[in-house]
Amino acid sequence: MPEVNAFVSALSQALDDSALMTGDRIPARSRSDASLSGRHLPIALVRPTSVEQVSATLRICNDHRVPVVTQGGMTGLAGGANAIEGSLVLSLERMSGVEEIDTAAGTMTLKAGTVLETAQKAAEDAGFLLPIDLGSRGSCQIGGNIATNAGGIRVIRHGVTRDNILGLEAVLADGTVISSLNRLRKNNTGYDLKQLFIGSEGTLGVITRAVIRLQPLPVGKATALVALPNYENAVQLLAKAQAGLVGLSAFEIMWQSYFGFASQGEGLKLFERSHPFAVIVEQSGTPDSAALENFLAMMFEEGLIEDALIAQSEKEARQFWAVREGAAYDRLPHLINFDVSISVGRLGEFADACEAAIREGYPDAHVAFFGHMGDSNLHIAVAVGASDPATLHAVDGIVYGIVRDFHGSISAEHGIGALKRDFLHYSRSPEELALMRAIKQTLDPRGILNPGKLLPPA
Ligand SMILES: Cc1cc2nc3c(=O)[nH]c(=O)nc-3n(C[C@H](O)[C@H](O)[C@H](O)COP(=O)(O)OP(=O)(O)OC[C@H]3O[C@@H](n4cnc5c(N)ncnc54)[C@H](O)[C@@H]3O)c2cc1C
Structure with a gap:
């Protein structure tokens, strides 16, 4: 307890009252993303308004070895933004707004907490298309889209989020600000640092700003x-x-x-x-x-x-x-959603094998397939009449086992988060996992950023 008190007192010295909440002031929604799988309330909720406040917060957490969970729009489906026991939650909701649209270059610079739909409208008003688009557009944030490398329904034309980001700013675990706000389409000056943070699900840094490449607005x-x-x-x-x-x-x-x-x-x-x-x-x-x-x-x-x-x-x-x-699926009780990638020529064969394997264990299950075929991305809606942790794990094991047999990916667009972490090795080799851990160790040596998410324990 004295340690928690010293931690909270350091935070309250660095942040104003509107940026810091503790105890009963923390809303229940801080527990979980849209997967509704989060159970814990954090010990503190910080809602910064500037990159300086993000940096100060991370420095204090690093000094006190307190885990930090970054939260965007909380629409994630993999439990990545779920608070963990004893953690500080950093919500980007007050770091919102488009800073600049460069109409000559076709770029938009914006804060990471900007809601996707707000950014889309700003682009449209300036005569451009913001090419990232997903069903959760009214709530998800650009920072969350980047952290999950979100896909969506226009990937076939414009690629995933990664393909549309030119630069970004991120804060490391020790508070260092990496401002890599590149606006140039061609810039071959060494390692492409932004790629480290895209798809890293809050485990390598907190994204605070981004530069997005816009496209001409299609008519008709x-x-x-x-x-x-x-x-x-x-x-x-x-x-x-x-x-x-x-x-x-x-x-x-x-x-x-x-x-x-x-x-x-x-x-x-x-x-x-x-x-x-x-x-x-x-x-x-x-x-x-x-x-x-x-x-x-x-x-x-x-x-x-x-x-x-x-x-x-x-x-x-x-x-x-x-x-x-x-x-109609939102009303189906005990729905389990999967989001996998399989080479497009084998998706049909995969679906047959997957359905047969699920029915072996659950003959009356509802099993339905749909997805972004142009991107080899299949979603599977499964309902077996229960959704307790043991059943979920059993159904996950069946589906991901077939994905592994087909050399596919256990996550096409939703990310790994907490829910798919234990199956990551089905899609990634031991050498790849070791390199990911080495990168994590370099950027976050004390392991404070979203621990227990994405990477399984060594
Ligand atoms: C109705 C609906 C439709 C959806 N459709 C799609 C779809 O078509 N394609 C798709 O890919 N996904 C889809 N999703 C999933 C979800 O919307 C995406 O994963 C989205 O990108 C998450 O953004 P968010 O701001 O809500 O992030 P959150 O859920 O808040 O967080 C997601 C992860 O990113 C991290 N994070 C968030 N912000 C930051 C930041 N600023 N810096 C560092 N880390 C951060 C969190 O720690 C967490 O690990 C859908 C979800 C819903 C509910």
């Missing part, structure tokens, strides 16, 4: 919902769309198990009859849907597709996307 969009008889045809359709459709901006696949359940949830019957697969194909930067219509007519003649609906209005396009977003 065409969207289609396509029905297919098998996965092989979907692979061929993807290859032909990538080659023949200028501005392909989404290629999202749904197995019938998912499409049927999610359409019913929306009260929609989009096709006359049921088809094994449905794909949303979206083309951006097109004045009308003529090119997409011609392309799909050709695919129909070649026998690749069974049916296609071209959205005639924004409302119809939104219906296709509503099915893909699958709100």
Whole structure:
């Protein structure tokens, strides 16, 4: 207790009252991200307004060896932002705002606590597209997107978050500020330090600012919902769309198990009859849907597709996307979500093997597949009637075991956090894990930054 008192007293000397909360003032939501798996309240919550306050806080935590969990918008699905026992939580919510848009260079400099949607709107007002986009856009923060290297629905066109970041500023465990706010597209001056922090899930530093590369704002969009008889045809359709459709901006696949359940949830019957697969194909930067219509007519003649609906209005396009977003799944009890990557040619085979393995242990399970096929990214929605830790671990073991057999990745876009940590070695070699630990040791020798997340114990 005296140690905690000395720690809190050092914090209160460095920070004003509005930046520091302890005891009963700490809100319950500080416990957990959107995975709802966090159980502990921190001993202190710090809400800095400047990089100097972040630096001072980290220096004090490092001196007192108190663990620090950085929290962004708390929309993470891997338990990465969950508070841990005896930790200080550093919330970036008050470090928000776009600092500059350079219209000549097409870059945006902003604070890490800026909500993604706010940054997207600022880019749009200046005539640009901010190419990072995900369903949690109204709450997630740019700093969280960078720390998780978030994906989303436009990756097929613009890449993952990593591909859109030019520079960033981060604070190390000992309080050192690394200002690497590069704005140049070409800059070959040694190690690309920003890459250390992108995807590091708060384990190597606290991201405080970033420079994002913007894209020209596309005008016009065409969207289609396509029905297919098998996965092989979907692979061929993807290859032909990538080659023949200028501005392909989404290629999202749904197995019938998912499409049927999610359409019913929306009260929609989009096709006359049921088809094994449905794909949303979206083309951006097109004045009308003529090119997409011609392309799909050709695919129909070649026998690749069974049916296609071209959205005639924004409302119809939104219906296709509503099915893909699958709100019905939010109401399914004991839902377990997976986010894996498998080489695109083998996704169909993987799904069959995965479903068979789950049904061996849980014959009545709900198992449904959907995802960003253009990025080899499959989401799996599983409900086996329970979600206690033992059941979760058993189902994780089944799914990740098959991912390992297919040489895939146990996390395509949500990150490792606390929930997938014990399976990291299914996707990373002992040599890779040793190098990750060596980097962690160099940047955070006392191990105060988000301990127990991402990296399993040695
Ligand atoms: C409805 C919904 C849809 C989603 N769709 C997608 C999707 O399509 N693609 C996708 O990739 N993810 C998706 N997600 C997951 C989530 O939104 C992303 O992982 C997002 O990038 C997390 O951002 P956040 O600000 O909420 O971070 P948090 O959840 O607060 O934190 C996530 C991790 O980043 C660390 N962190 C946060 N901020 C910082 C910082 N400034 N410096 C250092 N570390 C930091 C935390 O410690 C933690 O480890 C979705 C989630 C929901 C709820």
